[in-house]
Amino acid sequence: MNAILWEKLSGSIEWAAEEFDGVMGVSIKDLTTGNTLSVNGDEQFLAASSIKIPILVELHKKAKAGTLDLDTEVTVHDDVKVGGTGVIKELGDVTLTIQDLATLMITVSDNTATNVLIDIAVMDDVNATMEEL
Incomplete structure (x- = not known):
């Protein structure tokens, strides 16, 4: 994923996490570039x-x-x-x-x-x- 798309994706996810009325966890890794993004990645959530x-x-x-x-x-x-x-x-x-x-x-x-x-x-x-x- 190119840098511009990665920045847009990261920004959108971070914005959603801030606006979300609750706690959410998201972890993403771009397997091509190795870039990672984690929001509450160390929190434990029920797997459901x-x-x-x-x-x-x-x-x-x-x-x-x-x-x-x-x-x-x-x-x-x-x-x-x-x-x-x-x-x-x-x-x-x-x-x-x-x-x-x-x-x-x-x-x-x-x-x-x-x-x-x-x-x-x-x-x-x-x-x-x-x-x-």
Whole structure:
């Protein structure tokens, strides 16, 4: 990223952090230049749904490697459904593709889809991929 864009991005993020009615944390590293920006980077925050992006990354990594077919169907039974956000919890036993589960995990933050996909992606693999990055 060129210096002008970096300055605009940094300024916008710093402004947003000052104006935000609460506490936010943002850390950015430009992998090309090595430039970094951190706002409250040493603060601890609850992870909440941030795990969903690494799960998605791992699913697509495995699909690209040919070890996972995103069109594979998975039946989600009532006994694995969890509360919180999402729509799967409102359905009976339902059969969805891994791609559909991933879409629900990201678009409506479906917690049941997330839990099912954790088992498919394998949490140790997700963590290893994030460490590689």
